[in-house]
Amino acid sequence: MNPQSTLTGYELLRSPQLNKGMAFTQAERLAHHIEGLLPPCVRTLELQVARVHSELSHLDNDLQRYLYLSDLQSRNETAFYATIMSDPSRFMPIVYTPTVGEACQKFDHVYRGARGMYLPISARGRVKELLQNWPEDDVRFIVVTDGERILGLGDLGVGGMGIPMGKLSLYTACAGVPPQFCMPVVLDVGTNNHELLEDPLYLGLRHERVRGDDYYAFVNEFVESVQALFPKCCIQWEDFANFNAVPLLNRYKDKLCTYNDDIQGTAAVALAGIFGALRISGQKLAEQRFLFLGGGSAATGIAELISEAMTLEGLTIDQARARHALFDVHGLIEKSRSDLADFQKPFAVDHAPLNSFVEAVKALRPTGIIGVSTVPKLFNQQVIEAMSEINERPIIFPYSNPTSRSECTAEEAYSWSNGNAIFASGSPFPPVTLHDGRTFVPGQGNNVYIFPAMGMAVYATEAKRVTEEMFIVAAKAVAEQVTDESLETGLIYPPQAKIFDASLHVAARVAEHIFEKNLARVPRPDDIESYIRERAYKPVYST
Missing domain, CATH: 1.20.1370.30 (Hemocyanin, N-terminal domain)
Structure with missing residues (x-):
């Protein structure tokens, strides 16, 4: 007690x-x-x-x-x-992906009671007043969404609250961030999902989404209110549409402690998987070429972080970016296209238009393909076989969530590549045994390897900022924990059953970087790992 x-x-x-x-x-x-x-x-x-x-x-x-x-x-x-x-490996798929997707879709019909903070744009001018209703005076982490792009499911309005609640539960369960410091938030600016607007049980504002200056002014009021009330708080942006996610991150990342998990966390877990894959193939990062299925903020975020990591092996940033290509609903993102967003332009390639993904694979000859399209089954047999013809050990990462949106299954990737694929996915898949008796354990490139540890590092150090370098450090810290025995089965991430210890290891590495870069608000301890462990939440009853 x-x-x-x-x-x-x-x-x-x-x-x-x-x-x-x-x-x-x-x-x-x-x-x-x-x-x-x-x-x-x-x-x-x-x-x-x-x-x-x-x-x-x-x-x-x-x-x-x-x-x-x-x-x-x-x-x-x-x-x-x-x-x-x-039993984290059993329960993470229940409290977060893939089950949380269904829970968000049915949020209004299964709503149980008050949890989290709902900030409607109708309360503009009073956001600080609403935030003061939160029962805790010291909030260190806010995961916030506007519900527009929930996983691969689209606009779910206030139903998106399941994502911040689930993410913050994993901050605690996977890395020991004390739960009393966490606040899930939905910014309700309306919804363009007309099924929701016509549903009498829908719990959010009943109008289409507010856009433009009014939207950004509302978000800015939220940010300023958080800074005023909770000066040590880190804001994690979650499941915003690309055209809002990128500008919001760029607007605030150098001004306060903030990051976007869909962009930076996804990038870090992908980079960690690549580091693991390279331990299998024996190649260098700077030698790789990646083709992304999807041209949104997740794809460009991964491409940019890999590019920055490649510069550590001697490439210039322009040389590194040139080793990536994006393919979206309109085909290859190449320089003659007039429909590109600013964040896509650094990765536009000088190439003739291509409208077939398998043709793009054959033309660009990537060492790895990364799926962040949220469109299932686009890594088909022709694509996997083409990758296998080009590479002895092709990297196949269908990262879209939930499982129903995955670009291919583990069984498909291993079967169509004759067991040569180095595979990881965004959603979990069971082990695969091929006809010749070989068994592979597919890894899940889940952001859970990154964001809870990042949160613990920020909490323990009271960091002033979250930087791109911190995500590269986190990716390396994840990859260095994969054993040779795991690699032999194809597993390129640490086992989720040991996620707590893995996260504390990553948190200690990131915290060390925070201290080295003078971004901490607390003195550097003699033993950073012990310092982290001492502050980790433990589920025991007080006396």
Whole structure:
């Protein structure tokens, strides 16, 4: 129990931060006036977690399990995190991708109760006042979305709240960021999803999205209000449409502690996968050529971070960028096109137009293809076979989420490449056994390897900024933890079952960089890794 708490009776049992449920001792029940409000037996946290495991096993599908765990989080935060952290590889796909996508789509129909902060544009001029309603005075992390581009599912309006809630749960479960410092936020500026606007159960503003100066003024009011109320807060932008995501990141990245996980986190986890892949192929980063399926901010963000990493091997930034090409719905992004956004232009190639992705593979001869299109099955058999003809060990990364949007499955990539593909995907796939008996363990290029660790590093150091270099450091720290035994099975990421230790290792590496660059607000400790571990949240009941 928190000795500062004055809650008693039902108020105590309804506080997710302080509630222990059946783990309250007899002495605590007497002291806090909850005798008789619970069955008489006392149960340990370990027994509570075992009971949760049992209940979940009897539910029919992962959406039901997601909702059960959400309810548990609202009742007993410690038991929720103890459950997630007891088996992270099992529970991450439930509390986040791919299940969170379905939960966001059905958000208005399965809404249970208040969690997170909803800031409607109708409250413009009063955003700071609304933020002051949050129950915590010290917020260190905000994950914010406007719900326009949720995973690969599109505009879900306020239903996008499932993403910030899920991300922040993983900040805690995967890297130990204390949950009391986290705030999920939706900026409700309307929705262009007419099915939602016509749904009587839709919970958001019932008008089309506000654009232009009014939109940016509202976002700026949010940012300024956060800085005024929570000066140590890091803002993570999540699932904004490309035409807003890039300008917002560029506007704020040099002014406050902020980053965009879709752009920079995705880039870092892709770079980590490439570092792992190169340990299998034995090649150098500067020798690689990548073709992206998708031309949005995720693709350009990955391409830019790889380019910056290539400069560390001697290339100029222009030489490095020239080793990447993008392919979108209109074909190859090449210099004669007149429809390119500014953020795409550095990667426009000097090449004749191409409207077939497999033809682009044959013409540009990439060593790796990276899918961030959110369009399924575009890495078809012809594409995989073409990559296999060009490369002894082709890199195949279908990163689109959720699983239904993946550009190909693990089985397809391994089968069509005769087991030669170096594979990682955005969504999880089970191990694959080929007809010759070889078994491969596909890696999941999940941002969970990056953003929780980044959050822990920022929290522990009270960093003033998040820089591109920090993501390169994080990518290397992820890759260096992959064992030779894992690489032999094709696994190029650390096992998710050990995500907590992996994240703390990454956080320590990033924190070391933060101290070296004088971006920390706290003194440098003698032992950074121990310093990080001491500050990590542990799901135990206080006494």
